[in-house]
Amino acid sequence: MNEDENTLKKNGQGGAAVLTKPEAAGKRKQVFSEVMLSVRDLYVSFRTFGGEVQALRGVSFDLYKGETLAIVGESGCGKSVTANTIMGLIPEPAGRIKNGSVLFKGKDLTKLDKSKMRKVQGVDISMIFQDPMTALNPTLKIGEQLTEGLRTHQKVSIGEARKKAIKLLEVVGIPNPEERMKQYPHQFSGGMRQRIVIAIALICEPELLIADEPTTALDVTIQAQILELFEEIQERTGVSIILITHDLGVVAKIADRIAVMYAGKVIEIGTKREVFYTPQHPYTKGLLASVPRLDLKEEELQPIEGTPPDLFAPPIGCPFTARCPFAMEVCDRIYPGTTDISVTHAVDCWLQDERAKKLFD
Amino acid sequence: MAIYIVKRFFMMIATILIIATLTFFLMHSVPGSPFDEERTSNPTIQANLEKFYKLDQPTHVQYFDYLKSIATFDFGPSIKKPNETVNTLLARGFPISFELGMVTILVAVISGITLGTLAALRHNGIIDYSAMAFAVIGISVPNFVLATVLIQQFAVNWNLLPPATWSSRMHMILPTLALATGPTAIIARLTRSSMLEVLTQDYIKMARAKGLSPVRIVLRHALRNALMPVVTIMGTMLAGILTGTFVIEKIFAIPGMGKYFVESINNRDYPVIMGSTVFYSAFLVFMLFLVDIVYGFIDPRIKLHRKEGDA
Ligand SMILES: Nc1ncnc2c1ncn2[C@@H]1O[C@H](COP(=O)(O)OP(=O)(O)O)[C@@H](O)[C@H]1O
Ligand code: SF4
Ligand SMILES: [Mg+2]
Numbered sequence: 160m161n162e163d164e165n166t167l168k169k170n171g172q173g174g175a176a177v178l179t180k181p182e183a184a185g186k187r188k189q190v191f192s193e194v195m196l197s198v199r200d201l202y203v204s205f206r207t208f209g210g211e212v213q214a215l216r217g218v219s220f221d222l223y224k225g226e227t228l229a230i231v232g233e234s235g236c237g238k239s240v241t242a243n244t245i246m247g248l249i250p251e252p253a254g255r256i257k258n259g260s261v262l263f264k265g266k267d268l269t270k271l272d273k274s275k276m277r278k279v280q281g282v283d284i285s286m287i288f289q290d291p292m293t294a295l296n297p298t299l300k301i302g303e304q305l306t307e308g309l310r311t312h313q314k315v316s317i318g319e320a321r322k323k324a325i326k327l328l329e330v331v332g333i334p335n336p337e338e339r340m341k342q343y344p345h346q347f348s349g350g351m352r353q354r355i356v357i358a359i360a361l362i363c364e365p366e367l368l369i370a371d372e373p374t375t376a377l378d379v380t381i382q383a384q385i386l387e388l389f390e391e392i393q394e395r396t397g398v399s400i401i402l403i404t405h406d407l408g409v410v411a412k413i414a415d416r417i418a419v420m421y422a423g424k425v426i427e428i429g430t431k432r433e434v435f436y437t438p439q440h441p442y443t444k445g446l447l448a449s450v451p452r453l454d455l456k457e458e459e460l461q462p463i464e465g466t467p468p469d470l471f472a473p474p475i476g477c478p479f480t481a482r483c484p485f486a487m488e489v490c491d492r493i494y495p496g497t498t499d500i501s502v503t504h505a506v507d508c509w510l511q512d513e514r515a516k517k518l519f520d
Numbered sequence: 521m522a523i524y525i526v527k528r529f530f531m532m533i534a535t536i537l538i539i540a541t542l543t544f545f546l547m548h549s550v551p552g553s554p555f556d557e558e559r560t561s562n563p564t565i566q567a568n569l570e571k572f573y574k575l576d577q578p579t580h581v582q583y584f585d586y587l588k589s590i591a592t593f594d595f596g597p598s599i600k601k602p603n604e605t606v607n608t609l610l611a612r613g614f615p616i617s618f619e620l621g622m623v624t625i626l627v628a629v630i631s632g633i634t635l636g637t638l639a640a641l642r643h644n645g646i647i648d649y650s651a652m653a654f655a656v657i658g659i660s661v662p663n664f665v666l667a668t669v670l671i672q673q674f675a676v677n678w679n680l681l682p683p684a685t686w687s688s689r690m691h692m693i694l695p696t697l698a699l700a701t702g703p704t705a706i707i708a709r710l711t712r713s714s715m716l717e718v719l720t721q722d723y724i725k726m727a728r729a730k731g732l733s734p735v736r737i738v739l740r741h742a743l744r745n746a747l748m749p750v751v752t753i754m755g756t757m758l759a760g761i762l763t764g765t766f767v768i769e770k771i772f773a774i775p776g777m778g779k780y781f782v783e784s785i786n787n788r789d790y791p792v793i794m795g796s797t798v799f800y801s802a803f804l805v806f807m808l809f810l811v812d813i814v815y816g817f818i819d820p821r822i823k824l825h826r827k828e829g830d831a
Contacts, residue, residue, distance in 0.1 A: 299741070359730070
């Protein structure tokens with residue numbers, strides 16, 4: 160793995176060598192040995208006029224080098240808060256990390272002060288936002304928006320920075336990049352803007368890319384193109400990706416592993432295969448059943464009935480109890496522990512708990 | 521760009537023409553004449569005077585004479601000040617009023633934007649609350665009241681600053697303060713609210729995600745966007761300050777255009793009224809034009825010209 164890091168570093172020097180393909184990159188996808196990011200028991204709350212919103216209530220997961228982890232779940236389950244916490248973008252003082260850690264290559268990001276965190280932001284970890292129409296500053300030329308991160312973090316001349324930016328625009332598929340550098344965001348279409356946002360995220364060659372619903376605001380055809388771009392970038396650079404989405408179609412396309420979130424918790428995590436074909440949590444099953452399929456008619460679609468619990472006063476037991484067709488007495492009272500289904504597959508549900516299983520037998 | 525400027529130029533001419541016309545007919549519809557106060561005047565002298573100033577002519581003839589005077593920038597002699605022409609009055613008074621107005625605008629823009637930005641950055645903090653308390657007072661206290669209070673305190677009670685006239689830098693402080701406080705407060709409030717709004721935008725979050733310094737984020741990313749509403753109100757604010765100078769000049773005995781203007785209205789000094797009104801409106805219309813140009817520079821989405829194709 161050291162070798163790969165060297166390749167990344169090497170790329171940092173010359174503008175021409177941007178995102179060249181290290182030989183091992185293709186293989187790395189299968190290796191997944193090195194943990195890049197480790198989120199442990201994260202609790203995040205927001206103080207609001209209505210009280211305290213417990214947005215994250217003990218989120219844990221690992222991210223391996225070179226993989227794409229998809230985080231899925233209904234709106235409001237805490238996907239964006241997870242991303243923002245990793246990125247150090249929780250709005251203070253309303254938002255607060257109450258517990259837990261975000262270990263990036265062994266370093267706890269939640270313990271860093273702001274100026275140290277700024278050396279991670281955009282350098283080691285980059286973020287891609289949902290709406291490309293609002294993510295770019297309307298009053299600055301895209302050339303400046305591309306190069307400013309690089310110029311902040313590395314000692315490069317304007318000329319070098321521009322050269323690298325132009326190369327990157329080419330990589331993400333913007334025609335006439337040299338001309339385009341001088342233009343403003345309103346002169347680009349939505350899809351083009353998202354490509355620019357991706358280029359901005361890549362400019363310092365980060366090791367982790369967090370994309371928060373990067374295709375939700377785009378047309379279906381453009382969505383597919385952007386997803387392909389992600390795959391291409393990962394293949395070239397071996398970057399790890401956290402992809403947040405509520406679109407299981409997107410997940411099916413590019414994820415290696417999937418974490419399913421519900422009411423501020425990760426309730427199931429596993430490889431794509433495991434989660435898609437042998438889902439263990441009733442919520443995951445419901446989610447998969449509600450995906451429109453080509454072979455089913457629209458009426459046969461089964462969305463999960465009910466709504467997620469109120470995060471001002473989340474239930475002590477399993478938060479899915481009120482909507483769960485298999486809910487038991489114990490579900491309402493005690494939160495189920497995490498049960499390992501396989502080395503890679505884990506679920507928080509009483510149905511899978513050894514003790515409950517005994518009961519049924 | 522060139523086409524835009526030419527278009528705007530003709531619109532400016534049209535605007536000035538409309539203002540001139542309105543002024544002319546409003547003025548003539550107000551009862552009284554420049555010679556009302558001259559008790560001793562006998563009918564013959566009065567008739568001769570009216571003839572000299574062409575007041576005996578039919579209204580439409582006077583109107584066209586007046587338009588001609590505008591076109592040639594020669595507004596004719598003053599009726600009440602026999603040795604002066606409107607042009608000499610303007611040449612003497614306007615630079616002083618202009619100075620007062622410009623210093624005021626400068627002070628208001630700089631302190632208003634600074635105050636508003638700090639308040640937004642320290643949202644709900646002590647700076648925010650004090651700045652907004654100041655703004656409420658600044659907006660609600662009329663400048664002539666503030667002027668008297670300032671004179672009373674700084675000049676009379678504490679003897680720190682000169683109470684009146686316009687003869688040195690020190691003399692400029694109180695009138696500028698009196699005139700600038702209201703606009704400062706308005707700009708501060710507007711900057712604050714628009715800054716608060718801008719700071720929640722995705723592109724600011726994105727700038728933070730790039731690891732940029734807070735200073736760069738505020739100055740380069742937020743401020744420019746936050747200032748757009750401020751630029752929009754600059755036009756009306758300029759007009760307000762311009763008319764405000766008249767009042768303040770009167771209070772501080774500043775020999776600007778305000779004094780002549782007020783006098784001319786009281787005396788029905790027609791050429792001075794019309795000349796200064798047209799001059800001031802031309803000035804204002806030109807300033808509005810400048811504001812639009814500035815706006816185009818700040819916001820690249822405003823197209824002053826049709827050129828680029830969307831991709
Ligand atoms: N800045 C904030 N202030 C208050 N509540 C917030 C804030 N950000 C997120 N939340 C709350 O946290 C919960 C999770 O939100 P989020 O992570 O944005 O959901 P999603 O999974 O749709 O991205 C929601 O209940 C939301 O209302
Ligand atoms: S723990 Fe109980 S309520 Fe929760 S998902 Fe499992 S069975 Fe349903
Ligand atoms: Mg979200």
